[in-house]
Amino acid sequence: MKRTSRDIRTANRYAVLRHLIAKSPASRGELAEATGLSQATVATLVGELTALGLLVEVGFEESAGGRPRSLVAVDAAGGALVGVDVAETYVHAELFDLALGVVARAEEELRPGESAPEDVVGRIAAAVGAVVAAARRPPRVLGVGVTMPGQVDRERGVAVRAANWGWRDVPLTALLGERLPYPVHLDNPLRAATVAELWFGAARGRDDAVVINLGTGVGAGLALGGTLHRGVTNSAGEWGHTTLVLDGRPCRCGDTGCVEAYVGAPAIMRTLRELAPDSPLLTDEDQTATIGALGRAAAGGDPVALRVVRETARHLGAAVADLVNLLNPEVIVLSSWVAAALGAPLLTEVREAVERHALGSPFAATEIVLSPIPTDPVSLGAATFALEGVLSSPGLTGTTLTPHTT
Known part of the structure; x- marks a missing residue:
């Protein structure tokens, strides 16, 4: 281009x-x-x-x-940016100063059956409103970055496809523009998490990095040659929907045997049910509670929890080994809330599994780590997209910026 x-x-x-x-x-x-x-x-x-x-x-x-x-x-106090992480079960918003320090946080739950565009837009608007209101004084909000799972056309501000919600070509930026008084910039969470690691995390100073998003869904953000890799249609990184097991578990995308069907949060809960159907770690369909309980139990040496983590890592390690062999990155970062909840036990098992499957030379050159970023990496990356949007605004002449306050 x-x-x-x-x-x-x-x-x-x-x-x-x-x-x-x-x-x-x-x-x-x-x-x-x-x-x-x-x-x-x-x-x-x-x-x-x-x-x-x-x-x-x-x-x-x-x-x-x-x-x-x-x-x-x-000038950290010269303005503010909002980063919004939209996942399948929540909307998480963070307000940042211009030095990208966190000022305030807010979260809205997305309950089953609340996945229609108007529902999600309402939750986003509520989270943004709450986080701006939480500031000590009305901030000069320069922009809002919003990340949506699935395929996103960032130029048109359209959620092209969110398979898990049945969305097709939803003009999300336009819909949010009717509810928010700030410029909105739409992108994908894989890209946001990768930028956060490049700026502040384990990928800082690295030319070739992979940031694996482990949540309800699964994907891999790519930084190649020191540059964020988006692909032709901004869809690069849908590694969660590559085939891991032929004729394996059904995946929510409609295919079978995908990586996500074995290492995403619902998949981990399925593994727990298969290994221990009466486990007290299971909390109905509450992903966050179950994965959190599983992580605490594994850290405490619970044998059932460790079996589930080991089985998850067995599949995750095989899939990560493919990334090591294919891309030969300097670092692979395990990010998002599932990686944080399962923590060190997962990381140890994944490293061992990758070593079993990857070629020796690229494995030896690849560091595999948990994300060190203390805040939500996706919200942080989304804020950088808002900053980029501010700097690319046609009305930005070098002498004025229109403030937005509430």
Whole structure:
């Protein structure tokens, strides 16, 4: 795709802000070195971002000789971003300052039967409203990033296909625009979690990384050659719907034997029922309660819980080994709420299973870790998409930003 001058300007602004969010303050010379841009270009960009209220001058760098270099930093209080993680059972929203520090959190439950677009839009709007209201003073909200499971057309703001809800071509951004007074930017949670790990997590400083999302659904976000890999239709990473077992368990996508049918939260609950139908760890159809109880029991050495974790890791490890052999990444990150709940017992078993199935050389070069990000990685990544949207706005001239407050 041919890049316009506006695309290049947006990418440059984004690069400068990304570096400053990771490491503030910095001189213009340090920014030029870190981004590969010329000092003249960096000086222009810093001037624009300062005029927009996104950056602030914070003094001078000590110098052994010569002219002291002025330092700039992100003006954390200069605005706010909202990141929204929409999953099949919940809507989780977080309010961030411009340095991407968490200001407030809010969550709305999505109950069975509440998956119609109007229901989900209502829950998103309620979560965003709650998180903005939780701020100590009305924030200058610059944008809202929303992630939706399934196939997403980020340019048109359309949820193209969410198989588990039966959605087809839902104009989600337009529907949210009727309920929210902020610009909305739509994307997929796999991409969001990957960006969060690239900026703040285990993939920081790595060129080739895979971020595995383990939740109700399963997928793999990809960063290849230092760049987020989206694929032709923004659908890259649907690894959860690759075939793991021929003629295996039915998957919610309509196929059989998919990775998700063995390692997603409903699949783990099925494994628990098969191994111990009367287990007290089972809580009806409550995924969060069951997986949480399973994780605590496994950490405490419960034999049934450990059998379930081991069986889950056996399948997950085989599927992860395919990623190791195919992509030869530097790091694979196990992310999202199921990975966090099952924690170290799952990680240990997965590493052993991957070693059994992967080729020796790529396995030796791949680190497999749990996500170290203390907040919701998807909400954090969604906030970066909102930031990107702010910087690419046609109305962003370098002198004004329209504030949004409630």
